[in-house]
Amino acid sequence: MGGRMQIGEVAERTGLSLRTIRYYEEVGLVVPSDRSQGGFRLYAEPDVDRLQVIKRMKPLGFQLEEMRELLALLETHSATDDRDQHLDRLAAFHAAAEERCEELRAQLRIAEEFAGALRAYLPGD
Numbered sequence: 001m002g003g004r005m006q007i008g009e010v011a012e013r014t015g016l017s018l019r020t021i022r023y024y025e026e027v028g029l030v031v032p033s034d035r036s037q038g039g040f041r042l043y044a045e046p047d048v049d050r051l052q053v054i055k056r057m058k059p060l061g062f063q064l065e066e067m068r069e070l071l072a073l074l075e076t077h078s079a080t081d082d083r084d085q086h087l088d089r090l091a092a093f094h095a096a097a098e099e100r101c102e103e104l105r106a107q108l109r110i111a112e113e114f115a116g117a118l119r120a121y122l123p124g125d
Contacts, residue, residue: 005048006040006041007021016055054067054071057097066093
């Protein structure tokens, strides 16, 4: 998809609410690429990609500043002067994401055990 999208289409594609997208604009994480003559926000593919990154970071508990830093790192990934430092920061984000995923898996196991325990009290099981 090569054209500009209005916020409704972006919301549909990303699964984010209009309010959430507007909030991410307010805090400077994703700024629409353009505005229509009528003042409507217009987004391009890179804007949608940024929103997808944010959406994936959110359940892992990353803070706004961390999101901002990672987005900047991803944007400059191929054009960085200090490649080693850049890769170190990306590796740190990767390690943090992996650790947080494991924490969520542990929480999910506990929740599934709880649901299973409750099932035992239901008739017919």
